[in-house]
Amino acid sequence: MGLENSMSESAGSSQKRKGLKTYWWKIIAALFVLYTIIAGFIIPVPAQAILHETIRNLYFHVPMWFAMMTILFVSLWYSIKNLANPNAENDMIASQAANVGLVLGALGLATGSVWARYTWGAWWVADTKLNGAAITMLIYFAYFILRGSINEEQKRGRISAVYNIFAYIMLIVFLMILPRMTDSLHPGNGGNPGFNQYDLDRNMRMVFYPAVIGWILLATWMLTLSVRLEKIKRKLLFNE
Amino acid sequence: MLFQQIKYLIVKEIKLEMRNKYALGGILIYVVSTVFVSYLSFKQVINPATWNALFWIILLFASINAVAKSFLGETGGRSLYLYTLTNPQAVILSKIIYNSLILIVLSGLCLAAYSLLIGNLIQDTALFLLTLLLGSLGFSSLLTMVSAIASKTSNNFTLMAILSLPIMLPLLMVLIKLSRNAIDGLELWDWNSLLILFFLNVIIVSLSYLLFRYLWRD
Numbered sequence: 399m400g401l402e403n404s405m406s407e408s409a410g411s412s413q414k415r416k417g418l419k420t421y422w423w424k425i426i427a428a429l430f431v432l433y434t435i436i437a438g439f440i441i442p443v444p445a446q447a448i449l450h451e452t453i454r455n456l457y458f459h460v461p462m463w464f465a466m467m468t469i470l471f472v473s474l475w476y477s478i479k480n481l482a483n484p485n486a487e488n489d490m491i492a493s494q495a496a497n498v499g500l501v502l503g504a505l506g507l508a509t510g511s512v513w514a515r516y517t518w519g520a521w522w523v524a525d526t527k528l529n530g531a532a533i534t535m536l537i538y539f540a541y542f543i544l545r546g547s548i549n550e551e552q553k554r555g556r557i558s559a560v561y562n563i564f565a566y567i568m569l570i571v572f573l574m575i576l577p578r579m580t581d582s583l584h585p586g587n588g589g590n591p592g593f594n595q596y597d598l599d600r601n602m603r604m605v606f607y608p609a610v611i612g613w614i615l616l617a618t619w620m621l622t623l624s625v626r627l628e629k630i631k632r633k634l635l636f637n638e
Numbered sequence: 639m640l641f642q643q644i645k646y647l648i649v650k651e652i653k654l655e656m657r658n659k660y661a662l663g664g665i666l667i668y669v670v671s672t673v674f675v676s677y678l679s680f681k682q683v684i685n686p687a688t689w690n691a692l693f694w695i696i697l698l699f700a701s702i703n704a705v706a707k708s709f710l711g712e713t714g715g716r717s718l719y720l721y722t723l724t725n726p727q728a729v730i731l732s733k734i735i736y737n738s739l740i741l742i743v744l745s746g747l748c749l750a751a752y753s754l755l756i757g758n759l760i761q762d763t764a765l766f767l768l769t770l771l772l773g774s775l776g777f778s779s780l781l782t783m784v785s786a787i788a789s790k791t792s793n794n795f796t797l798m799a800i801l802s803l804p805i806m807l808p809l810l811m812v813l814i815k816l817s818r819n820a821i822d823g824l825e826l827w828d829w830n831s832l833l834i835l836f837f838l839n840v841i842i843v844s845l846s847y848l849l850f851r852y853l854w855r856d
Contacts, residue, residue: 481849481852536803536804537805540804543797543800544791547793548791548792549792553790557787560852560853561801563845563849564787564805564845565805568808568842571838571841572807572811
């Protein structure tokens with residue numbers, strides 16, 4: 399019963415009561431991402447040998463990965479919550495967060511691939527971070543296939559939560575181990591200097607940090623929207 | 639109490655396996671025939687990198703096949719009986735230990751057939767055997783847990799491969815690196831990687847122990 403109450407509340411009536419207090423962060427998300435797009439293409443960047451103007455991709459590619467890791471952590475968190483206290487809402491948030499994480503991962507792969515083409519010379523190169531990204535995508539595709547093959551709802555939530563926790567921890571281990579074993583073309587690994595040392599100047603920081611915050615907030619917004627959509631779909635299903 | 643239960647459950651697994659020997663025999667023949675197919679395809683001795691990769695790929699798929707059936711028997715009334723008698727954690731730990739035994743036998747046979755037919759390039763046998771042992775333990779604990787997850791679904795065999803392959807990669811990368819060192823016969827053992835391998839095993843077993851309590855109930 400508690401579930402239906404919370405559903406109807408968040409899907410319908412609460413819309414009127416929402417003031418600036420509840421959606422200020424959505425305004426910040428939109429403003430920051432918009433600012434990143436405009437300032438990112440206008441503000442001058444330091445001239446670097448191989449990077450040239452592609453350095454502007456830093457404002458898009460890197461924040462997307464940060465947002466993905468954050469939102470996948472949210473997915474892990476709600477999976478743990480779902481095991482401790484099984485209910486439909488926790489499971490819904492965990493699965494929708496994984497969904498948003500996959501979208502951000504695909505965006506990160508696309509922007510990274512374009513960047514790699516113009517700096518390293520190929521759409522895909524043998525690099526530890528690229529392998530890590532590919533495995534992340536594979537794990538979460540497997541997660542959705544697992545969800546798809548269990549029909550009973552409670553069982554689906556429980557078992558996919560177990561897989562989510564297991565896979566996330568193995569993924570973290572993988573991301574920690576691999577960079578120790580091989581060199582990477584990415585900055586800050588394998589003898590390459592990190593961006594922070596000298597090429598990220600004050601102008602770039604002024605765009606990069608808002609971009610990170612903006613993308614993480616945007617991802618959270620996407621998550622809340624898809625959870626609400628899922629709840630409405632479910633409500634329609636109940637009413638049929 | 640827990641150890642007592644684990645001991646009985648392992649004995650139960652061995653008894654069941656002995657009652658229907660063709661399942662174990664099937665897996666052993668699977669390894670030998672895969673090795674034979676690769677021997678006929680490659681024709682001659684291959685370079686160390688290929689030797690190493692091929693060996694681990696054969697062992698990887700043979701292990702998936704060997705462990706995939708471990709929760710198949712535990713359905714319906716039998717599992718209900720099992721879980722009312724014993725602690726669920728004893729069940730997963732006993733299955734991990736039993737599968738480790740199976741995989742140790744399997745990897746030994748795989749190594750024997752492989753070095754007989756394709757050739758033995760290993761220079762540091764002690765390190766290779768240690769890697770093989772740690773690898774079998776890691777494979778068995780990870781695959782046992784994944785097979786427990788996959789057994790709850792409708793299309794369990796495809797899922798077994800899809801779910802296990804991406805999360806097995808950290809293990810596989812360390813194993814391939816260590817066994818490459820053993821093939822090249824490096825003077826110094828890479829204790830760092832051995833330590834990583836050991837802790838990966840510890841992490842997987844403790845995760846299985848913690849998470850299985852949410853898994854067994856239908």
